[in-house]
Amino acid sequence: MKKDLTLPFDLRTAQRLTEKFGTPVYVYDEEGIRAQSKKLYKAFDWAKGYRNFFAVKATPTPAILRVLQEEGMGFDCSSRAELLMMDRMRIPGRDIFYTSNNTPKEDFELAIKLGATVNIDDFAQIPVFMEALGSKHLGSVAARYNPGGKHTGNSIIGHPKDAKFGMGVESLIESFSYLKKCNIQRFGLHAMVASNELNPRYFEDTVKLILSEVKEIEERTGIEFSFINLGGGFGLNYKTDQAEFDIATAAELIRIAVLSAGREDLEVYTENGRYVTGPHGYLLTKARYIMRKDKTYIGVDASMHNLMRPGMYGAYHHITVLGREDEPVTRSYDVVGSLCENNDKFAIDRELPWVQPGDIMVIHDAGAHAHAMGFNYNGMLRSAEVLLNNGEGRRIRKAETVDDYFRNLIWE
Numbered sequence: 001m002k003k004d005l006t007l008p009f010d011l012r013t014a015q016r017l018t019e020k021f022g023t024p025v026y027v028y029d030e031e032g033i034r035a036q037s038k039k040l041y042k043a044f045d046w047a048k049g050y051r052n053f054f055a056v057k058a059t060p061t062p063a064i065l066r067v068l069q070e071e072g073m074g075f076d077c078s079s080r081a082e083l084l085m086m087d088r089m090r091i092p093g094r095d096i097f098y099t100s101n102n103t104p105k106e107d108f109e110l111a112i113k114l115g116a117t118v119n120i121d122d123f124a125q126i127p128v129f130m131e132a133l134g135s136k137h138l139g140s141v142a143a144r145y146n147p148g149g150k151h152t153g154n155s156i157i158g159h160p161k162d163a164k165f166g167m168g169v170e171s172l173i174e175s176f177s178y179l180k181k182c183n184i185q186r187f188g189l190h191a192m193v194a195s196n197e198l199n200p201r202y203f204e205d206t207v208k209l210i211l212s213e214v215k216e217i218e219e220r221t222g223i224e225f226s227f228i229n230l231g232g233g234f235g236l237n238y239k240t241d242q243a244e245f246d247i248a249t250a251a252e253l254i255r256i257a258v259l260s261a262g263r264e265d266l267e268v269y270t271e272n273g274r275y276v277t278g279p280h281g282y283l284l285t286k287a288r289y290i291m292r293k294d295k296t297y298i299g300v301d302a303s304m305h306n307l308m309r310p311g312m313y314g315a316y317h318h319i320t321v322l323g324r325e326d327e328p329v330t331r332s333y334d335v336v337g338s339l340c341e342n343n344d345k346f347a348i349d350r351e352l353p354w355v356q357p358g359d360i361m362v363i364h365d366a367g368a369h370a371h372a373m374g375f376n377y378n379g380m381l382r383s384a385e386v387l388l389n390n391g392e393g394r395r396i397r398k399a400e401t402v403d404d405y406f407r408n409l410i411w412e
């Protein structure tokens with residue numbers, strides 16, 4: 001089945017939102033995010049203690065995280081700032097997973113203070129973590145597995161053999177031999193080896209590998225695992241000819257693997273970001289110029305600093321020209337921003353209807369790893385974010401101003 005391109009707003013609503021909040025602007029569909037969260041939890045309702053620890057890095061905006069908390073999610077943090085965001089939001093430690101790498105000791109100390117589940121990336125971090133923990137008690141600790149040549153990754157995250165994340169089974173055994181001497185209640189094994197993967201079989205292979213390593217580590221260290229975390233990576237069908245990720249099949253394959261290994265005692269966690277919010281965020285931008293050179297370019301008022309996936313990975317994001325959905329798609333355009341970089345293009349040779357300056361263009365699937373990856377190169381400013389509920393938009397992040405950009409400059 002092809003991609004569903006239905007938008008949660010029409011031209012009139014979009015005009016109202018862009019008049020009120022300006023362009024470019026990110027709009028998130030609260031209803032869509034809630035429905036997606038429910039779908040994920042329903043698929044895993046067989047799993048003991050299932051939780052998705054939403055990857056905060058995907059959409060680090062408190063109002064959205066609050067919606068996800070209401071849907072039963074915990075949060076996966078990757079940095080000190082994300083941990084501090086949790087603290088500020090009064091998220092309890094049991095709802096926080098801390099998956100970092102190359103981690104400073106102070107950040108372990110903060111994660112321990114918050115009572116988060118600390119996920120250790122490498123054996124070299126074990127003494128540092130143990131020093132940070134001292135004789136204190138911590139509820140849960142995990143370690144991150146890297147399967148090396150036993151599994152393939154993909155182009156976004158890299159292949160496990162070349163990836164800087166996680167450790168092989170011998171290092172895990174050594175790590176858990178030390179960790180079991182600490183005052184820690186529960187242990188878990190974590191792996192995240194692919195990003196934006198649409199093939200459910202991939203996750204079956206991942207869980208099988210994790211389960212076989214769980215068995216070996218238990219046998220060789222005498223610890224008992226309480227949970228496994230399969231990471232994020234459930235894919236998003238960015239392209240129009242791609243079918244949606246088959247969550248029911250993926251969860252069923254994982255269920256069969258867990259059952260076959262006789263490990264229904266293990267709690268199952270994931271930390272998907274993109275799958276949850278990705279399809280329910282939209283970047284609204286206005287066409288500014290139609291420029292005829294060797295090719296025809298549409299200059300829009302957003303640039304790569306608002307959404308860098310196309311420029312960075314050559315990623316496809318579908319574009320709808322609002323109000324022209326029924327017009328014939330007769331022209332080919334490059335859709336470009338204002339950065340002094342020639343990869344500042346949202347689309348190349350894209351077939352679109354006849355576009356006029358002032359048209360509102362909607363860039364789809366911008367709800368994860370999108371606004372969050374924004375930057376200020378060329379003095380560009382990040383846009384506002386708006387949460388849409390029942391046709392009403394609520395601003396959940398202000399647009400940056402020049403004063404924000406100047407804030408840390410020393411002029412004298």
Ligand SMILES: Cc1ncc(COP(=O)(O)O)c(C=O)c1O
Pocket residue numbers: 055058076099192195196231232233234271272273274275368
């Ligand atoms: C450790 C970890 N967990 C979860 C995620 C979330 O990935 P996704 O949003 O693609 O599900 C990422 C993404 O970079 C990650 O690095």
